[in-house]
Amino acid sequence: MTDYSIKIHNELQAWKRKMIKQSGLINQVSKKAQKKVNELIPEKVHKMITVSIKSMVKTTLVGSNITTNRRQATGLSLYERDELFKKKLLSFRKTAVIEGAGTGAGGILLGLADFPLLLSIKMKFLFEAAAVYGFDTNEYEERLFILHVFQLAFSSDEKRKEMLHIIENWEEQRKMLADIDWREFQQEYRDYIDLVKMFQLIPGIGAVVGAYVNYNLLDRLGETAMNAYRLRLLKVTP
Template identity: 35%
Template sequence: MTEERTDLERQLRDIQKWEKAQQRVMFWQTFTRLPFQLLDKLTPQFIQRKIGLILDETGTFIQSGGYLTSEKRIMKKFQKRLPHGTCQTLHDIRNAPLAVMDEIAEGIARTSVKAATVQGAATGVGGVFTLAADIPAMLGLSLKTLQDIAVAYGFDPKDKKERVFIVKLLQLASSDVIGKKAILQDLRQYDQNDRAYQRVASQIQGWREVVYSYRDTFAAKKLLQMVPAAGIIFGASANRSALESIAETGIMLYKKRRILKRMKDTE
């Protein structure tokens, strides 16, 4: 371990401040479901069926252990920043300095945000019709981003425990203030005992409810994307904002878990 306990405690306090900030209500959250109620009425049935099919396929893929990240690619990033031969496995990543973990995770976030922005602009061209394709595509990119960040902090996305954690991060990023408080409370003791993990896992009753909760986070931001041409600007902006929030959530809470594990090791 490369950090002093006082430094770990300071960084933990910064993350706890971020958690408190997440629990402040924004006035627009009251209206988040309204645009998609309108979208459901305007979207032709064949597009709605296509959305449902893609979401079901994505859910089955993730629940069965979908692995969208490349551990080797992220490992090479660590190898460039650490002494030769000191980073060969995921276990080695766990012992890397937090500063290096942060640098790589933030780089992953920047790359994903750029990809989401381009994707939002592309799917904004056709208004409501291409919006139907944007939601599943953004879901896949969000999952990949969170899996990459997990690896950057030394956690294995192939582990069912991490798949559950990633789903909860998606829920946290897309929840209203009441939901954020409950999820943060659930995740507070996630690594402390098996009961905490089992409680969180039991709350995920179905992938579709997670997807639709995630979908609603786009609502207020995506309404104007339904206008052809103008949707290019609003689609890019909405996707960038959504991915920034998801990546920030992943970095903060995966970093928190790594800090808590290191503090425990010093006891």
């Protein structure tokens, strides 16, 4: 094992501990409140939202796969892949900040447009991440892996533990996965971002909040994606 591999191995262990760590009190209270709200929403509304987000994500997956450049990822060491990934993250994070500031400054109507725009940026970024680490997103299983990375980044404590287990054991787990639970996917994601995104709709501070929140959301997704692909490449065991 090289010095860099040892360094990454240690970083992965710290990251895994962070991912299974219990959320703070505020997040726990927020999650309980959101759960109560979800219970009050009629089932037909849940189904409508699920279908809409499923369609939105699948459309984004197709578009992202078409526009992703995979040629640059061949013959690179893990260090080179990590450095290239960090450059990609920097670029996408800037895009997300600009998008968040723009929609935040536009009030409620543009604020509502932020959801599909930011989702598109995140999915495109994950396709670029897969390419950097040498995985072919033409394969269905790789697109399925991307969705699990997304869920790992933006889910509740319990769901995050489940996703981490699947990603750590992907070679075995993928044989049992035909698709994801779209109802759970959209609900976990909405619950994760609803509270912080709500402040983006407030006139006067929306632009600042939108930029700040989007920066942090892309940062979290970047950290999650990088370590998820490192796990696969290094075959790290708990």
